[in-house]
Amino acid sequence: MAKLPTDINMDILSRLPVKCLLRFKCVSKSFCSLLDSQEFIKIHLKRSIETNSNLSLILSGTPASILPSSCYWDGKIFSASLDSLNLGVELDHPFKNCKGETLMIDSCNGLIALQNDENDIALWNPATKEHVMFPEFWSDLKDNVYVVFDGFGYDAVNDDYKVVRLIQFGTESVEYTEVDVYSLRTNSWRRIRVDFPYYSPRPWNGTFADGHVHWLVTNNPEDDIANLIVAFDLKSEEFHEVPLPHLENRNEVLVMFVGTLSGRLYFCCLYDHSRPVNVWVMKESWTEAFSIPRRVGDYVKPLSYSKSGGKILMDNCEYAEDEDDIDIWELFWYDLQNQRAAADQVTIHGVPQGWRDTIVCVDSLVSLAAYAGSGVAGREGRMS
Template sequence: MATSLPPEVIVGVLCRLTVKDLLRCRPVCRSWRSLIDGPDFIKLHLNHSMETSSNLGLILNSGDRELHCLDLDTLHPPLRLNYLPVVNDGDRIEILGCCNGVLALANASGLMALWNPSTRRYTKMSLSDVIESPSRAVFDFGAAGFGYDSVNDDYKLFRVFHLKDLGINRSLSEAKLYSVKAKAWKTVSDFPYHYYGYQRGNAVLANGALHWLVGEKPELDSLFSVVAFDLVSEQYCDIPLPGYKDKNFYANLGELGGWLSVTKSYNPVEIWVMKEYGCKGSWTMLFSVMPTYVTGPFNYAEPVAYLKSSDQVVLDLGGEKIALYDLEKKRIKTLSIFGVPKFVEARFCVQSLVGFDGEKATRKKKAGEDGNKVKKQKQQRGGKKRDDFLSKGFKLVL
């Protein structure tokens, strides 16, 4: 006699599966499909992955038109991410941000998309959705960031657009915010800051806010600070930096396990974290690292992710190697992974079911024989299933 499992047991089992396995489970029955597609289960699965440091990966951007994903669970060779949405039209792909498994992508033409590479669902936005362009105008893009507003349960994309009208020699700069829930852009307060040094203009997401390292002047040697844009209040605020004794260094922002972090370059490389958000006195040097016979030489070291279950930090060593730093043992080791491409940035990404009712990116089928071949194979499979049903005594009602 068949017995059914309690709902809480089914949920407990399913939330431990990978996204790939969950997508395979959806067709089992209507109740499973409804459960897996539900917002409560999507959040439960996401939280379980973050708490157990499972279903985690790194998105490696090679700086041209290719993205790869390195699975931190298996450490198999990185997979090239196919089925890229409309932003992959021959231009360089830029990652504006990553949050809860969703990438905010853009290209030089101004096309933008929010894409979940695990489910391949995406929603796209074009430049015409943001601002009406005069006939003779040149566009440039400034600060950008992507994150989640937990109070309003909304994903938001921030981007600064610079427009120069060649007809009347006039420049215009606007900060815009896209709400996934409202499916619309709106203008927010200007972003009157200069990016500091080599820090990219794309924000670091931490504590529900977007953060940029900015300077008083465009010059590299100017004094710098951190500015944050709160995704709930949609207002800017200043975040204090550690009180360094040495002022002669480069710095980059990051996020580790929910903490805002600052990487102080030059040997040794120091990684600092703000353990109490907004409190200058809570800045703590987590660890330092420098080239050794274990790591080999590297131009820079950037923390990418914190693995809570093992108390380890994933490091990007010069865009060529991935390393793990054990916070308890204070040891570093490089990961032997075959086929890691050279990359200009590594983004931490958790595999999730988060989506926005967008389109599904699929591989384009070849015309001609390939298309006919696929059609023929489907017909043969359908015929075989029909024969199997008839041989077992089932009636085929037409």
């Protein structure tokens, strides 16, 4: 391959999984230089996204020490290839040996933003095992913090990865909201001056799609269910509103949430067990993509399309009737054409049972050092 033109080498190598490419770095200096180049990294990532390949399901225990299942996870995070989904491999994440609870904020281009309640945030590439710790943030927060929720994504215009943090202050209710943005290129936090007249009925972290981080919010502090989506543009660092799809009986919705499918924002809402789970996808406007009959579970979440696009991987939970029991979680492929479960439930061996969080992450060679400098792990930052 060394005698082939560089563009042909890139085309061939861009079709291979990250694990193989990492081994190939040992072949020669020229190979290592090619695979480390930003041009190749972006070509490989683009092909993976376009072909819906090199995807991994990342699973972690939900950070809630009062839940009976939390002891089974013990801060562990697992990965399973979306092509097979039969074996979970424990990952050495940045907060594995830290105290406190760790949760996944979101995934973008192979990077995962992790939050630890005692050590704040880290960006981590599970495929390359590279990570960067954020500069300290919590030291100057006031005591009357009402709720904090984050979002993570990629600013394609400035070629930068950013985390946006919304801090709502108040004692018994929200009095005002502070917005802070972390830039990987500067490895620093800064406060931005924007108006945020919204409230979060459920302070879930944001979802990244199409250059924006999205949250379900309400503009009425008395509402207990969202009535719109607010999107933060990572380029302009401004908010704008996204209306919800038309819902005939919004007051009867039990749970609604947003996520991403093949890079597109989706909206999902759950009613009682007699009604199906409806999923809308944002293209130029909301389009009802599919509807799935409600299974026995109390929680249903779409995760990823299959490579062919004919099936979708669903995460399903049945809450335990007794608080001392463990919630039952299962994965299954749903056949969109035939409108039925495609096969028996998916079993990932080696992964604990019980309450968990799941995200889909593309395996990539995206280098944190290329953005934040060499020796990024533990690198000091600054607050401005």
